[in-house]
Amino acid sequence: MIARLFRKTFPLSFLLCASCLIHGLPAIARTGTGTALREQPEMPVQATLPNGLRVVIVPDRLAPVVSTEINYLAGSAAAPAAFPGTAHALEHMMFRGSEGLDRDQLAAIGARLGGSYNADTTENVTQFFYTAPAENLDVLLHIEALRMNGLTLAADDWAHERGAIEQEVSRDLSSPGYVYLSRLQSILFANTPYEHDALGTRPSFDRTDTTLLRRFYRDWYAPNNAILVIAGDVDAARTLAMVRKTFGAIPARKLPAHPEIHPGPVQTQTLQFPTDYPMGLVAIASRMPGQNSHDFAAARILSDVLSSQRGALYELVPQGRALLASFDFITKSDAGIGIAIAAFPKGSAPGPLQARMQDILRSLRENGVPADLVDAAKRKELAELGFAANSISGLAESWSEAQAVMGLQSPDDEAAAFAAVTPEDVNRLARQVLDPQQAITAILTPRDGGHPAPGKGFGGSESFASVPDHPVTLPAWANASLRTVRPPVPAAPPATFTLPNGLKLVVRPATVSHTINLYGIIRHNEDMQEPPGQEGIADITDELFRYGSTMHDRIGLQKALDDIAATESAGTTFSLNVLTPDFDRGLDLLAENELHPSLPEAAFRVVRANTAASLSGLLHSPSYLFGRALQAAVSPPGDPSLRQANPAKVMKLTLADCRAFWGAAYRPDLTTIVITGDITPDAAYRAVTRTFGPWQAIGPTPAIDLPPRPDSHARVMHVPDPSSMQASVSLPESLGITVDNPEHFALNMGNEILGSGFSSRLYRDLRVRTGYVYTVRSNLTWKRHRSAYNISFGADPDKVAAARTAAVHDLIAMQTEPVSEDELVMARTGLLRSLALQSASLDTIAESYLHFSNLGLPFNQNDIAAQTYYTMDATTIRDAFRKWIRPADLATIIKGPVTTP
Secondary structure: OOOHHHHHHOOHHHOOOOOOOOOOOOOOOOOOOOOOOOOOOOOOEEEEOOOOOEEEEEEOOOOOEEEEEEEEOOOHHHOOOOOOOHHHHHHHHOOOEEOOEEHHHHHHHHHHHOOEEEEEEOOOOEEEEEEEEHHHHHHHHHHHHHHHHOEOOOHHHHHHHHHHHHHHHHHHHOOHHHHHHHHHHHHHOOOOOOOOOOOOOHHHHHHOOHHHHHHHHHHHOOHHHEEEEEEEOOOHHHHHHHHHHHHOOOOOOOOOOOOOOOOOOOOOEEEEEEEOOOEEEEEEEEEEOOOOOOOHHHHHHHHHHHHOOOOOOHHHOOOOOOOOEEEEEEEOOOOEEEEEEEEEEOOOOOHHHHHHHHHHHHHHHHHOOOHHHHHHHHHHHHHHHOOHHHEHHHHHHHHHHHHHHOOOOOHHHHHHHHHHOOHHHHHHHHHHHOOHHHOEEEEEEEOOOOOOEEOOOOOOOOOOOOOOOOOOOOOHHHHHHHOOOOOOOOOOOOEEEEOOOOOEEEEEEOOOOOEEEEEEEEOOOHHHHOOOOOOOHHHHHHHHHHHEEOOOEHHHHHHHHHHOOOEEEOOOEEEEEEEHHHHHHHHHHHHHHHHOEOOOHHHHHHHHHHHHHHHHHHOOOHHHHHHHHHHHHHOOOOOHHHOOOOHHHHHOOOHHHHHHHHHHHOOHHHEEEEEEEOOOHHHHHHHHHHHHOOOOOOOOOOOOOOOOOOOOOOOEEEEEOOOOOOEEEEEEEEEOOOOOOOOHHHHHHHHHHHHOOOOOHHHHHHHHOOOOEEEEEEEEEEOOOOEEEEEEEEEOHHHHHHHHHHHHHHHHHHHHOOOOHHHHHHHHHHHHHHHHHHHHEHHHHHHHHHHHHHHOOOOOHHHHHHHHHHHOOHHHHHHHHHHHOOHHHOOEEEEEOOOOO
């Protein structure tokens, strides 16, 4: 794997959209020493209503939260010929209102719920999901029933939404990874309904009208073509009765025949793509079984084996042959795509890497995969199933995946399929899918996007008359549940400890599964801690933790983790996810890796060379230059945050530099560990004291926090990106307020109204009413001594000026008049409920504690925020925006096609 500098800007998902869902089933029934006593989990309830609606109810007592996910068994594969985006377009229109619930009411309800709501369209399934307080389940069910039975589909609404959805197409077509994947899909599934991606095309949307959408809606959006999954803190019997009452009167309809996918033979070929990535990529793709295939479990295991860090493909990285290497399995219902991928330095020839990858795949096909890696992959998949109950929305998603996509009765069937896989099954499948005569190879070659150039600014001022705000009257069934905001109730505090060496430990027990999660962070800042001339040493040091400890080399450590189906990472941020009985062994391995890294000389030379090679491309890539321009726009010249590594400096670094940096920066007195899951606080404290207690800090505590900075001022910068069809725009500025100032709560609440959700002013004015953009948000960034404000959006180049004018107009309005009472109520209820919803996932619980620790805030910061939001008034918000936000100082940073605004 490449240096963290690259990973932060370009995670592996920048290219591939492969699913990395954590599937779920009831927790594995094993107990360990010191773990919390557990009640037997409540069994899921399944039923089919007389109208054909299938219902799954999965109780989970992690938090007073519920997730609903309704799955319509139709997607882009069912679209009419020449209209591949029909299902996607209808997905968008489901948020435009229905009989008894107009679009403004739907947006207002979503804001008041404070949770997350969205949708996605795949080839075979379209999903709509909500997460909200459990007490509001009736509201979620009413929304879905009204949308199922009486979607409005007004022509004016489609005219507006078409502009926004075409912006989404432009955004994805601006990604070389998406362009590659869509081309690959058209080859592997030629002359089938899978030939086109579910996104759709701009020409087809231009031809789409509401008559077409209404026909698709009538054909497929029926109760007998839907599966409703409800997970969370619910009573199954009462919930089922509520579902019957809400959906029972919707009539079933005769359904068209579902499309069948029968792809023909594939002829091997090689594709060439220019990219704006900082490195080149070789991708060798094959068709794989789909999720409803009897071979799907074997395909998943094969994918795990091929991507194993003990496997031959990943070995290319420590050998110095590749900057990264992995195998991705992109799953679909009736077929899938497997892609072996590896990266080469910009300017290097891809031929040798391509040949080596082909040799590896040929050897695996001819000689079979290692049986011990098959066993490790099976343990991994079964263990991941046990983590599903740790997230209520993840639990709903896993049951939806099993039933709507895989055609199973429950995730238990998925577990049984994994358990039954044999090495012979995997080898048989490998011989079939790794056939070089049916492989599609792609070479993605980086090209320069140019350098940031000062812009001339936007000439003239476009008139933009905003629609007056107006209170939204909620339907009676929603008003009773959402209008009243109860005083916030403080959450139960976590158990906290400070070890004698200064390490902070936070423990949040939860008995929803037999799993334990540990997350740690060492407060650090390479901009402040790297010695002058040693820029890049922090990234190299962090990367070297992948090469094992003084007790286990890289392969040995990974095998020890595989033996207990644990996932572990070490470095300035570290983690462990493990089944309860194996926690002590997993913690031993984590502490061994974190406190006694081997930092081997051979690995150092490989990581140093890979880091330098990555930087050669990264420093000229449009995305890096875009981020660099943003940082320069809010920071004074010479600021530590503007330090950057370069290949020449990196190649001069030594292993001694690395060891010295590790000794100075990795300290227990700067470390916080959060443990969540099936363990008591006392047991967690004993385990951490045993493993991390001997760790001692050496030398003086380093300076970590960046110093305060002056106010930034307006500037315009263009970052050319010839690969993009859409412009990415940011309007940033520094702020003089810091997170310890209570007035920051008013800015947070005002930002909720201005630009932090589907019902925000920016979303309303730049997307819903005008179609200028597909995405738009505003956000505040808080650090101990610094903060920043930013409005960001994606738009076609000819719409950038109008979108910017509209955004600044909305910002100024926040400073001139108090927000309306209706907006205030929505923001208050939304924020209070969203704070409560953070307890619906053990991951988000841990993340919030680490975030508060890093900012020096108390662990009950959410309770303090809730009390403040509950009493805040509109004048306070206006005054905070007047005092701290400076519209005239917003910079304008644009990445995209070179145009003259």
